[in-house]
Amino acid sequence: MxxxxxxxxxxxxxxxxxxxxxxxxxxxxxxxxxxxxxxxxxxxxxxxxxxxxxxxxxxxxxxxxxxxxxxxxxxxxxxxxxxxxxxxxxxxxxxxxxxxxxxxxxLAAGALIDLFDALVGEDEHEAMLARAPLDLRANRIKSSQGDLSHLFPDGEAIPGAPDGWRLPPETAAVQHPGYAEGRFEVQDAASQYASAALDTAAGQAIVDLCAGGGGKTLAIASLTGNDAEILACDTNRARLQQLQPRAERAGATRVETRLLNPGQERAMLDDWQGRADRVFVDAPCSGSGTWRRSPELRWRLTPARLDRHRADQAKLIDIGADLVAPGGKLLYAVCSIITREGRAQVDDFLNRHPGWTADAGYLPEGIGRAAGAGFLLTPGHDGCDGFFLARLTSPC
Known part of the structure; x- marks a missing residue:
């Protein structure tokens, strides 16, 4: 041509x-x-x-x-x-x-920029549309960050991510034999920080309520050394079906998947009510933190779509809270920099659920900034996708 x-x-x-x-x-x-x-x-x-x-x-x-x-x-x-x-x-x-x-x-229409968290200033705008690097996560079941440094010597360690390795944009890492062997996954640093913030340990019972294709589910399996009971749920059959072959490749043998019917989530999770040590709610959102990777998302967001996301988020965080055992923890996360999806959503949750408390100090030093009861990660400040997360502890 x-x-x-x-x-x-x-x-x-x-x-x-x-x-x-x-x-x-x-x-x-x-x-x-x-x-x-x-x-x-x-x-x-x-x-x-x-x-x-x-x-x-x-x-x-x-x-x-x-x-x-x-x-x-x-x-x-x-x-x-x-x-x-x-x-x-x-x-x-x-x-x-x-x-x-x-x-x-x-960057975006003024009305959309007005919705950003107060921490996101004009100094962040350029980074929000810059081409993102390719971040890898070593699978501890089969590999380590040191192994990735040998497989991809042109990369570098990701600050605060002990399993993370960063490569230039569009590196063909998935073509490497190590990927087929399950030694690593492609996963942005923000998702790696969020998975670690869940504070998992071997022997725990863990629910990933919005598992999708299972990226964070596999990160949790890696962090627990394949020694935790993990239930991965979603309402999207096509996405959830991607998880099982990925888990087999990773050697994550203790992951169970469960397809949920929209509107029937509570009933279909009745056997997990009040039982989980940890619950991860990576809720559907505007995706405003991922514009580096999917810049056309700026063109798609409307007030009606944002309202639907907000309603889904509130529903899912409440469903997740019902699954947490006394004294257990829930991590709420959205790949968004919009206040209504982040700090405001968690403030509303804490008002609805007296006795629940917000944790502090669970991110690596220098990563994230306090945003209400949670933390905000941004491309300019943290070198990763925009992400809001809050770790909440249930009353004993």
Missing amino acids: TPAARLQTSIEILDAIAAAAREGGAPADAIFAEAMRARRYAGSKDRRAIRAHVYDAIRAARSAPASGRAAMLALVDVQPDLAALFDGSGYGPAPITDDEARAETG
Whole structure:
């Protein structure tokens, strides 16, 4: 493909991504993958160039643009060399005219920025859209951070994460034989900090209430040396089904999965009521802390969607609290930097549940900042995804 043809393809893919963002359709990665399958003639260099154009344009546009061309024109203002590719050639985009509209640029719409936690200032904005590194977590059942340093000598240790190893963005770590052998998982440092903050130990009974594909479930199994009873739950069958083969690869033999029906979670967890030593509630949220990885999420968040997330979070933290044994602990976590999903959500929980208390001092030194009854991690301050977490102890 010519450089101009690559740019035109990028514009067409951006059209589809913007439409999906407005309509609640497929995520950008899925749309990009499907577009590349439809263009099998595109070589690896073409795919890399197109992907770079697409994601650079997404990062440039603060909200869903009117068209992919409008997003790309906003990128031209940042990368002026691209203007020459609007040459009107057979497979290239039409020349730029003086009166063409451009997408608005910036981190996000002002109304969305107003929702951020007070700790997230303008000094954080650039880091929130920068390309994220690739973080690995050594699986203690089979490996160690030292092993990762030998497998990937170009990496570096992640501060405060004894199992963590950081590599440059888009490193093909999953192609390494060590991944198939279960020696490590790809996991951002924020998730590693959160898993460790649960304060697990061998012999405990542990529930991961919103397990999804099981990233944090496997981190818990690693931290407990495969010597804890772990129940991993979710209402999404497709995501939960990913966990069992991952657990087998990791050697995590004490993980049980349980698919829950929405609205029937309490009844389906009746055998765990008041029994768990630890409960992890990694609740569904806006994903505002993960814009480095999924920048199109800025285009998707609406007040209605945020309200739905808030309601789900409150429901799930209450369900999780019912599972905790007297004196046990619950860790509430969201990959969000929005106050209503973080500190405000935990304040509401503590008001609803007299006797529960918020813990302190469970993050590595220098990691996170106090945010109400919990802690906030941010890309600029902590070098990881944005994350709010709070560890809560039930009354004895």
